[in-house]
Structure formats: structure tokens, C-alpha cells
Amino acid sequence: xxxxxxCSLVVLVLLLAAGCAQTLEATKLPGAxxxxxxxxxxQKLPADERGIEQLIARRLxxxxxxxxxxxxxxxxxxxxxxxxxxxxxxxxxxxxMLELSIQLRHPQNHTVLATGHSMRTSVVxxxxxxxxxxxxxxxFK
Amino acid sequence: MRRVGVHLLLVGTVICGGCSSxxxxxxxxxxxxxxxxxxxxxxxVSVTGGQATSALVGSEQLADEDFAFALRYSIxxxxxxxxxxxxxxxxxxxxxxxxxxxxxxxxNWIVWMEVNYTLTRTVDQHVLWQKAVLSNYKSMVGPGFGAxxxxxxxxxxxxxxxxxx
Numbered sequence: 001x002x003x004x005x006x007c008s009l010v011v012l013v014l015l016l017a018a019g020c021a022q023t024l025e026a027t028k029l030p031g032a033x034x035x036x037x038x039x040x041x042x043q044k045l046p047a048d049e050r051g052i053e054q055l056i057a058r059r060l061x062x063x064x065x066x067x068x069x070x071x072x073x074x075x076x077x078x079x080x081x082x083x084x085x086x087x088x089x090x091x092x093x094x095x096x097m098l099e100l101s102i103q104l105r106h107p108q109n110h111t112v113l114a115t116g117h118s119m120r121t122s123v124v125x126x127x128x129x130x131x132x133x134x135x136x137x138x139x140f141k
Numbered sequence: 142m143r144r145v146g147v148h149l150l151l152v153g154t155v156i157c158g159g160c161s162s163x164x165x166x167x168x169x170x171x172x173x174x175x176x177x178x179x180x181x182x183x184x185x186v187s188v189t190g191g192q193a194t195s196a197l198v199g200s201e202q203l204a205d206e207d208f209a210f211a212l213r214y215s216i217x218x219x220x221x222x223x224x225x226x227x228x229x230x231x232x233x234x235x236x237x238x239x240x241x242x243x244x245x246x247x248x249n250w251i252v253w254m255e256v257n258y259t260l261t262r263t264v265d266q267h268v269l270w271q272k273a274v275l276s277n278y279k280s281m282v283g284p285g286f287g288a289x290x291x292x293x294x295x296x297x298x299x300x301x302x303x304x305x306x
Contacts, residue, residue: 029240057280112241117243
């Protein structure tokens, strides 16, 4: 009976651990100085119907930076960087953002200057604003 | 009851084992299916941004040296440059930065890979070509590293269009 309880406990811990998975990471091009970037254009992901591009632009603005967003892959006015992103959503009682990746790109040739990524499963979910904020914080730190 | 524990351990091992496979850099060597302009010059190839190679589902990573090996071998095999070197004197330099690798599961595994490439002329450090190449690879059975192979193939095609001497 004691062994059965121990076994159940192990299974429970494994299940909980799987449900609590969380990663947050960022990388930048060697030599890239993100502190010099002051203006951004967030390029809307065509499949995004939740307005994540506006959310990213708002969070950049809240950091004292200039940010606009739109569907075009080029900014209507000169900027220091183009922002692209990919979001992934899952269902667990309600829809929640499972993963968010953000890239900062050179405004002319679109090469990658920096990337950030967050993944949170249901138990440790954050709202989209929280996900955007933590990815940007990790990228700019 | 101990037997149950052993069975659980075995099931876990089998599941994890099914999600990973040993990765050989040779598996990333690209085939060129289109005509390639062949330069008689040599190029020095360097790669940064990678992490220790792992083919485990959910943690796909490539080591710099593994991607560099595949890139150099693919370049030489295609004939794009006469020689692709690790170091030493060469007319051209090709730098690759592995910006990101990520996977999606949507009926099949799809691995995406984005690499910044910069090709410079050594003598004056003039940038001849710079691009972020995004590739993907679908697989029925597991993620694999076909995305790396596709990425290299795209880069070779684009550099070929420069028709370098």
C-alpha cells in the first residue's frame, strides 16, 4: 500500500511538472547594441486576428520607445528596427497563449538582430500582455 | 508494485527514446538540384549562435561546428566555391549566425530555422550579400534537421546568383 502511494506520488509529480513547463530565452546577434534602437515598426502576422502586433507596439511605447504597427512588411516611415513575431495558442478551459516568439530585424535587409521566446503551459499561463512584456524584458536586458 | 514502477520507467524511456535520434552532421549536407555558378576561389566559413546539438523533440539545437561542417561540405560538393575552409587565407568569408530554431506540431512536425548569412570580400571587407534565410522541414515521424539542410540549400542558391569570380 505504501509503495502504491509512492508510485502515485511520482506519477502526480510528473504530471504536474509537465503542466508547469515554462521557458524564457533571448539571443542577440554578436555585436548588436539594442540600446541604440529607439523606433520600431511591428509587422502584423497575417494569421493573427488577436491584434498581438498592437500589443507589442504598446509595450514598446510603454518603455519610452517609438513604435507603430501595420500589415505591410516595410515601415511607412524610417525606423531603427522591424519587429516580427509568431504566437501559438492552446485550449484548456479557455484559449491561452502557449508560445510567443519575437524578432527584431534590420529595417533594410530584415536580417535578425535579436530573438526572444517564451513558452508557458496552462498552469503557469500569463495573459498575452504579460507574455509580450516578459519576452521584451528578456531581449532588452 | 515494484514491477509497476519498472513498467512506468520503461514506458517513459521508450517514449523519450522515440522522440530523439542521434544526429549526424552529414544528415544536414545539402544537395543542389539547380545549376550552380562555380567560383574558382576559396571561402572561409564560420558559424556562431548554435548550442550543443540535440535532436530531442522540443529542444532542437545545433552546435556551431556541426552546422559549419555541413555548410562547408555542402558548398564544396555544390562547387559554389572551389574550397570551403575553416580558417586561413581566402578571397571570401561567409559568416552564419543561427538566429533561431523552433518546432511546431500540426499533424506533422515542422521545424523552422532562421540563419543570418553575411558574405564579404576579404581584401576590403565589402559586404557582397547579407540575408536572413528562413527554412522549414516537415516530417511524419519526428523533427529531424532537414530544416538545416534546406537552409543551406537556399543560401547556396542565392550566393550562386552573385556569379562570383
